[in-house]
Amino acid sequence: MTTDDFPQIRPARRRLVEVLLGGGVLASVVSFLYPVLKYLVPPVVPDLGEDEVVAAKVGDLKPNSSKIFRFGSRPALLLLTAEGEYHAVSAVCTHLGCTVQYRSDLHEIWCACHNGTYGLDGRNISGPPPRPLESFQVNVRANEIVVTRTRGA
Amino acid sequence: MQLVKHIHDWIDERFGWAKLTEPLRHKTVPIHKLSYWYFLGGITLFLFGIQLCTGILLLLYYRPSANEAFESVQYIMTRVQFGWLIRSIHSWAANLMIFTAFMHMFSVLFLRAYRKPRELTWVSGMILLFLVLGFGFSGYLLPWNTLAFFATKVGTQITGQVPVVGHTMMVLLRGGEEVTGATLTRFFGIHVAILPGLTAFLILVHLALVQRFGMSLPPGVEANLSVNPSAVREMKFLPNFLLREVMAWYIALGVLGALAALSPWGLGTKADPFGSAPAGIRPEWYFMFMFQTLKFIPSKILHIDGELLGILAFGLAGLIWILLPFLEGPREKRGGTLIRGAGVFALCYIVAMTIYGYFAK
Amino acid sequence: MIGRVLLLSVALCALASGSRAQTANTCLDCHGALDPPLQVTEAQFAQDIHAQKGLTCASCHGGDPTKADMGAMSKAAGFRGKIERSQIPALCGRCHSDATLMKQYNPGLRTDQFSQYETSVHGKLLAKGDSKVAVCIDCHGVHDLRPPSDPRSKVYPVNVAATCARCHADAAYMKPYGIPTNQFAEYQTSVHHAAMTVRGDLSAPTCTTCHGNHGAAPPGVDSVKNVCANCHVFQAQMYEKSPHKEAFQSAGLPGCVVCHSNHGIAHPTDAKLGTGQQGVCVQCHTTGDDGDRGRANILAGLTKLDESIKSADRLLNVAETSGMEVSEARLQQDQARDSLTKARVTIHTIEPQLVDQDIQAGLKITAKDLQAGKDALSERGYRRKGLGIAVIFILITLMGLFLYIRQIEGRREAEVHEL
Numbered sequence: 001m002t003t004d005d006f007p008q009i010r011p012a013r014r015r016l017v018e019v020l021l022g023g024g025v026l027a028s029v030v031s032f033l034y035p036v037l038k039y040l041v042p043p044v045v046p047d048l049g050e051d052e053v054v055a056a057k058v059g060d061l062k063p064n065s066s067k068i069f070r071f072g073s074r075p076a077l078l079l080l081t082a083e084g085e086y087h088a089v090s091a092v093c094t095h096l097g098c099t100v101q102y103r104s105d106l107h108e109i110w111c112a113c114h115n116g117t118y119g120l121d122g123r124n125i126s127g128p129p130p131r132p133l134e135s136f137q138v139n140v141r142a143n144e145i146v147v148t149r150t151r152g153a
Numbered sequence: 154m155q156l157v158k159h160i161h162d163w164i165d166e167r168f169g170w171a172k173l174t175e176p177l178r179h180k181t182v183p184i185h186k187l188s189y190w191y192f193l194g195g196i197t198l199f200l201f202g203i204q205l206c207t208g209i210l211l212l213l214y215y216r217p218s219a220n221e222a223f224e225s226v227q228y229i230m231t232r233v234q235f236g237w238l239i240r241s242i243h244s245w246a247a248n249l250m251i252f253t254a255f256m257h258m259f260s261v262l263f264l265r266a267y268r269k270p271r272e273l274t275w276v277s278g279m280i281l282l283f284l285v286l287g288f289g290f291s292g293y294l295l296p297w298n299t300l301a302f303f304a305t306k307v308g309t310q311i312t313g314q315v316p317v318v319g320h321t322m323m324v325l326l327r328g329g330e331e332v333t334g335a336t337l338t339r340f341f342g343i344h345v346a347i348l349p350g351l352t353a354f355l356i357l358v359h360l361a362l363v364q365r366f367g368m369s370l371p372p373g374v375e376a377n378l379s380v381n382p383s384a385v386r387e388m389k390f391l392p393n394f395l396l397r398e399v400m401a402w403y404i405a406l407g408v409l410g411a412l413a414a415l416s417p418w419g420l421g422t423k424a425d426p427f428g429s430a431p432a433g434i435r436p437e438w439y440f441m442f443m444f445q446t447l448k449f450i451p452s453k454i455l456h457i458d459g460e461l462l463g464i465l466a467f468g469l470a471g472l473i474w475i476l477l478p479f480l481e482g483p484r485e486k487r488g489g490t491l492i493r494g495a496g497v498f499a500l501c502y503i504v505a506m507t508i509y510g511y512f513a514k
Numbered sequence: 515m516i517g518r519v520l521l522l523s524v525a526l527c528a529l530a531s532g533s534r535a536q537t538a539n540t541c542l543d544c545h546g547a548l549d550p551p552l553q554v555t556e557a558q559f560a561q562d563i564h565a566q567k568g569l570t571c572a573s574c575h576g577g578d579p580t581k582a583d584m585g586a587m588s589k590a591a592g593f594r595g596k597i598e599r600s601q602i603p604a605l606c607g608r609c610h611s612d613a614t615l616m617k618q619y620n621p622g623l624r625t626d627q628f629s630q631y632e633t634s635v636h637g638k639l640l641a642k643g644d645s646k647v648a649v650c651i652d653c654h655g656v657h658d659l660r661p662p663s664d665p666r667s668k669v670y671p672v673n674v675a676a677t678c679a680r681c682h683a684d685a686a687y688m689k690p691y692g693i694p695t696n697q698f699a700e701y702q703t704s705v706h707h708a709a710m711t712v713r714g715d716l717s718a719p720t721c722t723t724c725h726g727n728h729g730a731a732p733p734g735v736d737s738v739k740n741v742c743a744n745c746h747v748f749q750a751q752m753y754e755k756s757p758h759k760e761a762f763q764s765a766g767l768p769g770c771v772v773c774h775s776n777h778g779i780a781h782p783t784d785a786k787l788g789t790g791q792q793g794v795c796v797q798c799h800t801t802g803d804d805g806d807r808g809r810a811n812i813l814a815g816l817t818k819l820d821e822s823i824k825s826a827d828r829l830l831n832v833a834e835t836s837g838m839e840v841s842e843a844r845l846q847q848d849q850a851r852d853s854l855t856k857a858r859v860t861i862h863t864i865e866p867q868l869v870d871q872d873i874q875a876g877l878k879i880t881a882k883d884l885q886a887g888k889d890a891l892s893e894r895g896y897r898r899k900g901l902g903i904a905v906i907f908i909l910i911t912l913m914g915l916f917l918y919i920r921q922i923e924g925r926r927e928a929e930v931h932e933l
Contacts, residue, residue: 020913021911021918024908025914027911028907031904038234039238232839237837392922399915410908414900
C-alpha cells in the first residue's frame with residue numbers, strides 16, 4: 001500500500017506527511033552521522049600511549065631554558081642546554097613532590113620547596129631529595145621533540 | 154518517494170530484487186492483544202546492529218594490551234571528538250540488548266512460540282542468548298579497570314570449578330593460569346572476531362527459520378480463531394509492521410543518546426593485577442542472580458562442595474532450557490503448564506536474586 | 515665445687531675440639547659450648563666484621579688462640595679476660611684511632627671516633643668513673659659486630675633510635691641523671707621517624723643526626739637552629755632575618771624547638787597558626803597585639819588559598835566524572851599546591867606581606883583552574899543541547915512515521931485498530 005491507494009487524502013496533506021517523514025529521517029540521520037564523521041577524524045594530539053609524548057616542537061625552546069609538559073598524569077621537565085642538548089626528567093621532586101625547575105644560572109635542576117638540587121640527568125646532588133628524578137629519553141622526530149619512558153629494565 | 158521508486162526500479166532491473174523479496178511481501182503479522190511482544194526480537198536485532206557499528210568505531214582507537222587498554226579508552230572518552238558518545242552508547246546498548254534478549258526469550262516462552270514446528274528457532278535463539286552473555290562477559294574486561302579485572306578473575310575461577318574439563322576451560326579462557334594481559338588479548342579476539350562471526354551466522358539461521366515458519370499465535374488467540382475463523386486480523390509485514398518496528402528503533406536510539414549524554418558510562422581506575430580486590434566486588438547485573446545464588450549455597454552439601462553443586466545446577470538448568478520444546482511431550486496441555494510454571498519460577502527467581510544481590514550489604 | 519666445674523669444662527672442651535677455622539681460634543671450641551654470659555658461638559662470631567677481617571678473640575682479649583687447652587688463657591700470653599667497661603673505648607681506640615693501621619683494612623673509615631667520644635657526655639661521665647654510660651659495644655654490639663651499613667646492625671639508621679632508647683627510655687636506669695626519658699616515644703610520633711620507616715628515606719634525621727654519634731651531646735640552645743638548618747635551609751634563613759631570632763635568643767629560647775618541639779616533631783598544620791590548643795603563636799602573643807594580628811592575617815591567606823584549591827578540585831572532579839577532559843587543569847592544580855607549600859615556608863619570615871605574595875600567585879592559578887572546570891561543564895551543557903536537537907529530530911521522524919502509517923492504512927482503519 002502506498003499513498004497512491006488513498007486518492008481521497010488531500011495532496012497537500014500527503015505532501016506534509018512526506019516532508020515530515022523525509023525531513024525527519026534526513027535530519028535525524030545527519031544528527032547521527034555528524035558525530036560519527038567527527039569521531040573518525042584523529043584528534044590533534046594523537047595518543048601515543050602512556051610511554052611516549054610529544055613535548056614540544058623544535059624551536060620552541062631557546063638554549064639554556066626549559067619547559068614543563070604533561071607526561072601521563074604527572075608533570076615532566078624538558079630542558080635545552082646552552083650546548084644544544086635536550087634532557088627530559090620527571091618534574092616531581094622525590095622529596096615531597098613539589099614541581100622542580102631548571103635554573104639557567106646554576107645549570108642545574110632545583111626544587112624551590114626545600115632547596116634540593118639535581119643534575120641534568122636527574123641525579124640528586126644535594127639537599128633533602130633521597131632519590132634521583134626519573135629520566136626519560138629524548139628524540140627529535142621531524143620537527144617534534146618526542147620524550148619516551150623506557151619501561152622495565 | 155519518487156526518488157525511492159527510481160532507485161528501487163534500478164536495482165530490480167539488475168538483480169531481480171522484486172522477485173527476491175516476494176516472500177517477504179507476502180509475510181503477515183497477526184494482530185491481537187499480545188502483538189506488541191513481537192517487537193522484542195527486532196529491537197534486539199537493532200541493538201546488535203548498533204553494537205556492530207559503535208564497536209567498529211571503537212576499534213579505530215582501542216588498544217588491546219594491558220599497558221594501553223585503559224589509557225586508550227580514556228583517550229576515546231576525553232580526546233576523540235564524540236568518543237564519549239560512541240563509547241557510552243556501546244556500553245548502554247550492551248546492557249539494553251541483554252535485557253531485551255532475556256525479555257524476548259521469556260515472551261516466547263510464555264506465548265508458547267517454541268512449540269512444533271519452531272523447536273529449532275528456540276534452540277538457535279537460546280544459543281544466541283548465551284553468545285550475547287559471552288559478548289557481555291568478554292567486553293566487560295576490555296577497559297581493563299579494577300572492577301572488570303576482578304569480576305573476570307572471579308568469573309573465570311568459577312568456570313574452573315566445573316569437574317573434569319573445568320581447569321582446561323579456565324586456562325583456555327584466561328590464556329594462562331592467571332588473569333593477565335594475555336587474557337585481555339584473548340577476550341578481545343573473542344569479543345571482536347569469534348563471537349561476532351558465530352552470532353552473525355546464527356542470526357541468519359534464526360531469521361531464516363522465523364521467515365520459514367511465520368509468526369506464531371499465542372495459544373489463547375489460536376483457540377479463539379479455531380472457533381471464529383473470520384475474526385483473524387493480520388497486518389502486512391512490509392511496509393506496515395516494519396514501519397512500526399522502525400518507530401520502536403528510533404525510540405531506542407533516542408533513549409540510548411539520552412543515556413549516553415545524561416549518564417555517561419564511567420571508567421573507574423586502571424587494574425592493578427597485584428592489588429587487592431576492592432570491597433563489594435560483584436559482576437554485572439546480568440550475572441548477579443547466579444553470583445548471589447552461589448553466595449547463598451552452603452559450603453558443603455552432603456560432602457559435595459557447595460559452589461560446585463551450584464555451578465552444575467546452573468549448567469543443568471541451561472541445558473534443560475535449551476531443550477525446553479522437546480520436553481513438552483505428547484500431553485501438550487500438561488507439559489505446557491509445567492513449562493509455564495518453570496518460566497514463572499525462573500523469571501521471579503532471576504529478578505528476586507538480582508535485586509537482592511544489589512541490596513545485600 | 516668450682517674446681518669440679520672447671521675440670522668438667524676442660525674435659526668437655528677437649529672432647530669438643532674438632533676441626534678448627536682458617537685463623538686458629540680455639541677459644542670458640544670451649545666458649546661455644548658454655549652458657550651465657552661466657553657463651554660466644556662459632557656462628558655468632560662468624561658474623562662479626564672483625565672476624566671476617568681475620569682478627570681473633572686474642573686481638574682484644576689477649577691470650578693464645580692457637581692453644582687448645584687452658585694455656586690459651588695464660589697471663590703469660592697476655593690474656594686480659596673480661597675487659598672493664600671503662601677500658602673499652604681505649605681498647606677499641608687502640609686500632610680504630612690508628613690511621614695507618616685502619617688504612618690497611620678500610621681506608622674510608624674515620625679514625626676520630628675515640629677523640630670524639632671523649633668530648634661526649636658519655637665519654638666525660640665515663641672518665642669520671644660512671645660505667646653506666648654507653649661505651650662502644652653498647653651501640654655497636656660485640657662478638658657479632660656488623661658494619662653500620664648492614665640492616666641488622668644496631669646502628670643502621672633505622673635502628674639507631676631504638677639503640678639509644680635502650681638506656682634513654684628506661685626511667686629506672688636514667689634516674690640518677692635527671693633527664694627526661696620520653697624522647698624515643700615522642701620521636702616515634704614524629705614526621706622524621708615516619709620519613710625513615712614509612713617512606714624508607716635513610717637520610718631522615720634520627721638521634722645521631724642532631725646529637726652526633728660518637729661525640730653525642732645535646733646541641734646548645736643557641737645551636738639548635740643551626741642543626742635544623744642543615745636540611746631546612748630556607749626556613750632557617752628566613753628565621754635568621756625575622757624578629758623572632760633576637761627575641762628567642764635574648765630569652766634563651768631554643769629557636770625552632772619553641773614552635774616545632776625537638777623530638778616529637780609533627781607535620782605542621784595550619785592549626786599551629788590558630789587560636790586553639792595547637793596554636794603556637796598565642797602561647798606568647800596576646801590577642802590583638804601586632805604579632806597576633808599578623809598571625810591572623812597569615813592564617814586567613816593560607817585558608818583562602820587552601821579553600822580555593824579544594825573548590826577548584828571539586829569542580830574538576832564533577833567535570834571529570836561527566837567524561838570531560840581536564841588533565842591540563844589538574845596539572846596546574848599541582849602548581850597551586852606548590853604555591854601553598856611555599857607560602858607555608860614563608861611564614862618563617864614573620865612578614866605577612868611576603869606570605870601574601872605566594873598566596874596571590876597560588877590564587878591566580880586556582881582561578882584559572884576553576885575557569886577550566888566551568889568551561890568543561892559548559893562543554894557538557896553543549897553536549898546535552900546537541901542531544902536535545904537529536905531528540906527533536908527523532909521526535910519529528912516518529913511523528914512523520916506515525917502519520918505516514920495512518921495515511922497508508924486509511925484513517926478509518928487506524929481509528930479502529932490502534933496499534
